[in-house]
Amino acid sequence: MEEEERDECRSEGLFEDPDFTCDDTSLFSDYSTPIAKLQRTITWHRPQEICVSPALFPDNVNEGHAKQGSLGDCWFLCACTILIKNKHLMDKVIPPDQPMCGDGRYRGCFHFRLWRLGHWTEVTIDDRLPCIGSMLCFSRCQTPNVFWIALLEKAYAKFYGSYERLWAGQVSEALVDLTGGLAERLNLAKGGLEEELGTEQDSDRVRRRTLSLSLLHPVRNGCAVSCCTHSSHGGAGEVDQYHAMSVMEWLDVTTVSGGQLQLLRIRNPWGRRCWGGDWVEGGAGWSSIDPACALDLQGRTKEGEFWLDKTEFLSQFDDVTVGYPINKEGHLQSIYTGNLLAYSHQLVGRWVRGHSAGGWRNNNSYCTNPKYWLKVAQRGEVLVSLLQHKKCRNNEQYMQRTAEDGNNTKHQRYQAIALHMWKVEKKRFNLSRMLNKPPCGSTHCHAYEREVVLHSHLEPGYHLLIPSAFLPGAEASFLIRVFSSSPTSLSALKTPGPSLPLEADGEWETSYFHGMWVKGTSAGGSRNFRSHLQNPCFQFTVCDDPASKPATNVRITLHQSRDYTDLHAIGFHIYKVPEGFSEVTLPRDDNPVASCVPHCYTQDVSLACCLFPGVYAVVPSTYQPDCPGNFTLSVERRIHRRVVECQERLVRPIQEVSHISVMHR
Structure with a gap:
């Protein structure tokens, strides 16, 4: 799309941006802010229609400061101050030598670069600006014939989806968008x-x-x-x-x-x-x-x-x-020590409901959050940032806020996030045991911020980073960034697969069991409670097939029928049923042969394992006793069959038909 816009800019006539048109769709998102009263009063004019001899920048850069108009974007204008103080940053955001009216190369379009989730994004706009009468409606420069701030504001509005989406925000967010660096509140x-x-x-x-x-x-x-x-x-x-x-x-x-x-x-x-x-x-x-x-x-x-x-x-x-100061080479300088942070890394991650959105440290599912290795080569100053990102339904190419944030509350815009770090003496370690120890560094609790920053001086060795959202099941993409004064490396910790992996080939037989945890009778909780075996039990048999291998692959999934906003922490244990016993009279002191733990706040938990022939019982449970709810348990067993070569041919292709239902009013 940007290449097409560049081609249009080179063509005859003045460029008119087809993706950010001069109408209410570019001005307003939901008409929830005071600028909504300007509807039908705003007209759009190019700089040469507003004043004589327009310029992009003043001769004296100190005369190019912004003056706020009718839009509540003081946070963005304050961030623009860093561009005035640092020419190399200004040239990064507004590439130099862009012609204004009067130059033969002028085509009515301007190009900008804004930083988004680890990368610089080019934003092209036309130079038609919102006005009331013949005066700029929103931000302008102190010098009336200078237009860099009004044009950058329009590019930033396109980046976010509309001018109205610039109403209220954080200076720190705009600083990062304009520099690609760090900012702290x-x-x-x-x-x-x-x-x-x-x-x-x-x-x-x-x-x-x-x-x-x-x-x-x-x-x-x-x-x-x-x-x-x-x-x-x-x-x-x-x-x-x-x-x-x-x-x-x-x-x-x-x-x-x-x-x-x-x-x-x-x-x-x-x-x-x-x-x-x-x-x-x-x-x-x-x-x-x-x-x-x-x-x-x-x-x-x-x-x-x-x-x-x-x-x-x-x-x-x-x-x-x-x-944070950024030098011409793009390196950050620490605001705490003045050290140059010449080494940097970044990795993109995601919290996925039911898989890697484990919530905060008080949840048993915390260990399912994404994990990262930070290797420090020698003692030095280290900054680690966690930046979350939410896509927007309309205009995903640029926008960083959700479409539902009409009243601009932090709680709607972002998850509460935090970053914890543990020093690990060797790369092979017991995760559960380590997470029970205090971290060697962390951000201050979980904060409803787009980005949180951890600052520390670290000794050589391995450190484990775990980013988390406060609520289990909360989904979002995020970016982990590391800036350091000494050499470091950053890599994702690969989650190990099940110790008894499934075979990919063969046929599978599935049994379904439906059950219910009832408060006071069959909601016994986890094995930490004496009431555990009051939970429902479901028996299944692994057959002794002469053609089978010594053990049979089994896949068990527990699904709880609750809304994802009100989930219980669930898990299950598999017990071997001794001969002469039924599953409801399992010896209380027997250890399970396999377990799906820790209990997780997800709708589905699953375990793949290999079991020898015999009778087994699955005991699904919530972590705490007396947590009522319905559930479904599926048990899949692999069946070994002799391979038969099939000579059948498909006579005619199957035509797929899509049916669309339209509601008639």
């Missing part, structure tokens, strides 16, 4: 640094990172910092809740009394200063520092910018988002 310490340390037993509670501005001094020229308010503090500013701003610089200033004061220059995407307090023009704060210094600092502020001190900053803002 950190707490602001109120009145000082705060650290929450988990105990060894409370392994999900780890150090919660909070920001010290001095920490960022070594990387302040390359990173992007945004600050956000979650509520209206009722302080000196007029900023309301859920608004993001950019931190342009912070510095230490000596006061006239000889003390030290930290000042921050903040930029509001609204394009006005909207701030009171001691550091407004003529405010009392300026009298506390040298007049020449005060004059210099006040001269640095542009439209929409203001100064405040650290105390005001901590009281007025709730958290900050920091985008």
